[in-house]
Amino acid sequence: MAKAISCMVCGNSVPVPRGLLIHGFLLCRACEDRIKNISPGDPDYGFYMNGLKKIWCSRGA
Numbered sequence: 143m144a145k146a147i148s149c150m151v152c153g154n155s156v157p158v159p160r161g162l163l164i165h166g167f168l169l170c171r172a173c174e175d176r177i178k179n180i181s182p183g184d185p186d187y188g189f190y191m192n193g194l195k196k197i198w199c200s201r202g203a
């Protein structure tokens with residue numbers, strides 16, 4: 143049965159097999175592609191980096 147998880151970055155609900163799971167946290171394909179191509183000058187850079195930080199900060203607990 144498909145289980146949906148909210149993307150840690152954009153909050154979209156994504157079926158797990160279609161997203162990327164990092165240490166149990168979901169990054170959807172849209173965010174994954176965005177982050178791969180984003181540059182520090184992009185207006186959305188901070189938004190995506192904050193989302194990633196949430197993932198990195200949660201993993202060591």
Ligand SMILES: [Zn+2]
Pocket residue numbers: 149150151152153154169170171172173174
């Ligand atoms: Zn996302």
